[in-house]
Amino acid sequence: MGLFNNNPRANTATARKQNRRVQQARPRPVPAPAPVARKPAVAAGVKGVRVNRRVDAPRAGAKPAVQGPRVGLRQMVAAVPRVGARGRRFFSLAARLAIALTLAWGVLLAVQSGYQYVTTSARFEAKSLVFQATPHVPVDRLQALLGLEPGTNILAVDTDALQAKIAAEPWVKRASVQRSLPDTLIVEVEEHEAAAALLSGYFYLIDRDGVPFKRLEDGERGELPVITGVDREQLVAGDARAQAAIRRGLTALNEYQSTPRPRLSEVHVDEGGAVALYTAKTGAALRLGRGDVAPKLARFDALRAALGERAEQLAVVHLDLDATPGTPERVVASFLDPAAEAAVLARGAGAQKPVAKDIVEAPGAKEQGPVAPAPAKGKPGKGKKKKAATGNKFASGIPKYD
The missing domain is CATH 3.40.50.11690 (Cell division protein FtsQ/DivIB)
Structure with missing residues (x-):
């Protein structure tokens, strides 16, 4: 047989066999996987921030974390779009009031603790009394008026009450009681003349x-x-x-x-x-x-x-x-x-x-x-001697005692 066969049927079958071989040798195309969309490290809504894709790129198989800027009180208030301007102002005032109340409560606790310490500390015990005795208010009488028990805290003493108590004495015209820390009371008394x-x-x-x-x-x-x-x-x-x-x-x-x-x-x-x-x-x-x-x-x-x-x-x-x-x-x-x-x-x-x-x-x-002289009738000076007033009457004739 020659190289070419003039039989058309034979030529067609031969061509089919050759095509099958070619098809089997060629690899079948495999569809490429869909590309994974990467999420930016910084929210896209923030303007003016550049993303470093090498540093901020997510790890393989891990969900990338979103890191945003620090949000303050104003941003938090602005992030509430539904309440409107009045709601945002109310929220801002409420937050400030809460902060102020917290600070005030802390200060109050500190003051209370300090007051409790100074009013119970032995360092502020009343131990000395500075007083210049007067003719009608001696030191022992003043101590009786003050009535301070041993161990009395000088800061717990009511100076106004003591001052009024001393001033109630008949001979006292004016009184003053002052503290001299840590343990001295200064008392000043002015008497009536x-x-x-x-x-x-x-x-x-x-x-x-x-x-x-x-x-x-x-x-x-x-x-x-x-x-x-x-x-x-x-x-x-x-x-x-x-x-x-x-x-x-x-x-x-x-x-x-x-x-x-x-x-x-x-x-x-x-x-x-x-x-x-x-x-x-x-x-x-x-x-x-x-x-x-x-x-x-x-x-x-x-x-x-x-x-x-x-x-x-x-x-x-x-x-x-x-x-x-x-x-x-x-x-x-x-x-x-x-x-x-x-x-x-x-x-x-x-x-x-x-x-x-x-x-x-x-x-x-x-x-x-x-x-x-005044020699009128009924008056001394006309042959009569007038004695100095004695007894229970004054010279004017007023009784000394009712």
Whole structure:
């Protein structure tokens, strides 16, 4: 047979066999697996952040982790889109309030713990007392008023209560209690200074401001003069007239005591404000009347200088006589001793200047005016001797005790 067979059927079968061999030799195509989508390490929604694919690439067979930036309070609030602007503001305020309450609670606990420590520590135990004793509040009396038990913590002491307790003492005008850490109390006390005694139903001690601060007890008066003539009902009611009478009496008393003069036992103030002073030794009455007392006491000083030793025999001296313009000032006086009165009258009768019948000029008192007795009916000085007030009455006639 030749190389080529002219039989078409044979050629077709041969071609089929050859095609089968070629098909068997060629490999069959295998479909490639679907590519795995890689997730970026950084959220795609964040702008301006570059992704390092080599570093942030996920491991084989492992799910890549997503790392985002740190989210603050504002981002958390902004991440709630459904509540709106009002909801976000409310959430922000609620978060801030919670933080503030937490901090306040912590501070409160710290303060409570610190207070508990300092109020129970032995380091702050009250051990020392600094106090300058006063005449009527000695140290033992002050300790009794304080009433501090051993071991009392100085920070647990109520200084206001102790201060009020000390100030309630009759003689105490003002009190102060202060702490000096770690263990000392400083107490300052100012007492009333008694200026006179006041008789208004009961006896009281009054200070220089005219304030009655306690009832008079035995041995407390000493040589203090007594102010009389103040109505008790007005005093209890706080009437201004009672206060005015007390101030009037204190003014006359202070002016009288500004210069060495005989000691007084009584200062009487009547309803109209007229003042009468009574000496302690002889009970001599000095009628000052109303108005300024300084010039009237100057007349009394001139009269005493003119009379010399006989001034101790004065019974009543009227210093409230107002002279008419162009005439000398007058002082009318009467004496306890008729002999002293007669001697003064005799000296006045021999004076060169003519004077009135009822006026006698005292020697050495020409600048101050004449001196005359007061020989009126019913008054001492006309042959009668007036004794100093004794018993249970003052020189003004007011009973000493109700």
